[in-house]
Amino acid sequence: MNSSSLSSCASSTEFERLSSWHLVICQTSYLIAILITFISTYSAIEMVWCKSIFQKSTKFLILLNLFYANLHQVSYGIEACQLLHKHYFMLDSPCRVLQYDLNCAPYFQFLIAEVSGMFLCQTGLVIERACATFYKNFEKTTSTTVTVLISLLVVVISSCTGRLLLWDDPLTGYSFSCVSFPKPSINRAYGFYIVCSLVTFFNLVTTILIMRYNKKLEYATRFKVGARFRKREAIESTETVCFLALSQFVLMFFYCGA
Template sequence: MTSNSSTCASQVQVDHLTSTNYRLSATLALIAVLLTFILSITAVTYMSKKSIFQSATRRILIFNILFANLHQVMYAIFSKDMLFKGIYKVDEPCDWLVSERDCVPYTVLLYTGITGMILSQTGVLIERAYATFHPQNSSRIRSNLAVLLIIVVLPLSIYSYPVILLNDPLDGFILTCFIPAAHSAHRANMFLFICLVVTILNFVASVALKWYNKKLEYSYRFILDKRFKQRQAIESTLVICDVTLSQFITSLIYSLGVFILRMYIGIIPLSTFYSLVVWVYTVPYTACLLPLILLIRMASMKMKRKRKIQDTITPSNKFEEHFSGLKKLWDGNKEFEE
């Protein structure tokens, strides 16, 4: 088969897609993709029927879940194609590469999912911070804020990859649509750096917000009116913070790990780059953690509320034992005096 060498996969690329390392990483990531679909349906159904979240928070969370699933769909399509080539088209490396121009619409969707997940996390933290520091404002104002945040996040997410491709001739061929166009490498690195900065800011904001809400929860424990009025707001904020904190590690590995690998791509062997990048591309796991942690925390909050109600209705055994001990001590003192 005769073909221009620029459209044929190199031996390093062939070795990469046929390696156990790639197949294992792709299989694990695809399992995370499948779990994301199942958990997302469960989480959205749970939030729609009965949820600790206020409507504004719920809207942004569902929006975030949509971004996560968009990424997972595109990841599954690309991974399936690469696994197929590595198993069934090993002897046809000149059919492996795809043009950068043909990849654009698919890569736009992939980057929309990545950017949307990160910015939606920022958006929901902003909404929770507003609810924390302005609890007296009506739910309508918070709903309007949620809509505004969604309106801002959506175009920023959609245009993230088109901005990376500005003035790119798109005249090259790449192994998969995961990979940004070659002439846009610098802007792709800048995108990763921005993701890294936003990820760290989200982490710092979630830690600060969780600390402040824990402090509020403690200060309200003896003020019954405020305690019950603010309970839902505090609980939902703590859940959001826990989701952000749980996603921090995987988001950091992706943004920092891929950024470092791309910065040193001219120094390290290409085979090493391919072997490592499949493991530091942790976005599928970040997407999976979103509905998973939401479900775990919503279930734990539900159990916590049930225990509180039960404790209110039924006196605890410890209280009864303590009261009985005091009574015996009192009776013993009376006998001694007599």
């Protein structure tokens, strides 16, 4: 057996990981979380689009964030199902359970684009809420322009992130699954997760500050109906963005440990 075929076989450590019940519990938990995400997304869409007083620009960015989140869950769910299939039906074939990095690259890049899209959307929401708070003439035309620019930046930057992370990786190795960083690029994984964590923390802190600022100004405009309505809209939308930022901040630690 040549070295190439040997490298495509699972090592004893990888085989133990695949055959462990820890893997089954983790992947099953992911699938349950995915189901919860789908159910929660339906409720969130109904609440945000139909029952809220949010500006359309805020609604669109929240929906874009939910789109990336659900797309990521679908992609991750496919890999979770494949890992469970390997656990139950492929333990007798250790040379068939690993996946070639070159074949995984498009899927991995797509997955990273989804993750980046979620965090960039969150940052975009913070920027949009900051504009709505501090820019007095943030009306329909201005908000639409800001939203379009933010959305374009999110799509472009997120679509390039995966390619940048793998730009000089030879992609000649084998990985446990396509959601894993190739071994030559593993150091970039740490950098990527650190950046995502810092961005999430920044979003959370900034959103809290914006929310406190709006609440403070609400009392100053309590006798002005129009101004108070706008501040109430800003407060409620910022609270929603804050909740999303907090959720991402917590989930980021689980993602880093996955």
